[in-house]
Amino acid sequence: MSRIGKLPIDIPEDVNISIDGSEVIVKGPKGELKKSFAPQITIEKEDNQIIVTREGDEKSIRSLHGLTRSLIDSMLVGVTKGFEKKLEMVGVGYNAQVKGKDLQLEVGFSHPVLIEAPENVKFEVEKNKITVKGIDKQQVGDIAARIRDVRKPEPYKGKGIKYEGEHIRRKVGKTG
Numbered sequence: 001m002s003r004i005g006k007l008p009i010d011i012p013e014d015v016n017i018s019i020d021g022s023e024v025i026v027k028g029p030k031g032e033l034k035k036s037f038a039p040q041i042t043i044e045k046e047d048n049q050i051i052v053t054r055e056g057d058e059k060s061i062r063s064l065h066g067l068t069r070s071l072i073d074s075m076l077v078g079v080t081k082g083f084e085k086k087l088e089m090v091g092v093g094y095n096a097q098v099k100g101k102d103l104q105l106e107v108g109f110s111h112p113v114l115i116e117a118p119e120n121v122k123f124e125v126e127k128n129k130i131t132v133k134g135i136d137k138q139q140v141g142d143i144a145a146r147i148r149d150v151r152k153p154e155p156y157k158g159k160g161i162k163y164e165g166e167h168i169r170r171k172v173g174k175t176g
Contacts, residue, residue, distance in 0.1 A: 005065035028079025085144035086164035
């Protein structure tokens with residue numbers, strides 16, 4: 001039995017959940033999330049908890065058991081508290097600003113780079129820090145990774161866009 005998959009999920013009071021076969025719709029104060037899961041996994045709502053069980057004992061089904069439970073838990077956290085990722089820009093002249101819903105980056109290229117914000121994702125910029133906020137954990141992480149990919153931190157001077165708290169291994173330059 002999966003250690004994570006067998007744990008029940010408590011439903012917060014202000015969250016509404018509807019389960020239709022293998023599809024789960026979660027509505028909360030911050031928004032609504034909808035996700036389909038594998039048909040081999042059974043999702044049931046009992047009292048104020050969600051219980052995830054699996055039909056078989058094959059390796060592929062066992063691996064989906066804990067995954068399904070943690071994805072549903074992330075959906076509940078997303079519609080109540082939300083998720084955020086913070087990034088730092090290091091470099092002279094590097095600049096970011098919010099244009100409407102989108103994020104405009106000036107990171108040493110001849111042109112500004114525009115990152116479009118999907119639905120349910122917001123950007124906040126404060127000096128050299130970028131915050132990506134949203135209700136879908138996967139979407140927030142994906143957008144933050146795309147922002148980082150615009151200018152990855154380089155090991156010699158440490159310039160670029162990095163996650164907050166990320167340590168960049170520095171290399172020594174040429175010796176004369």
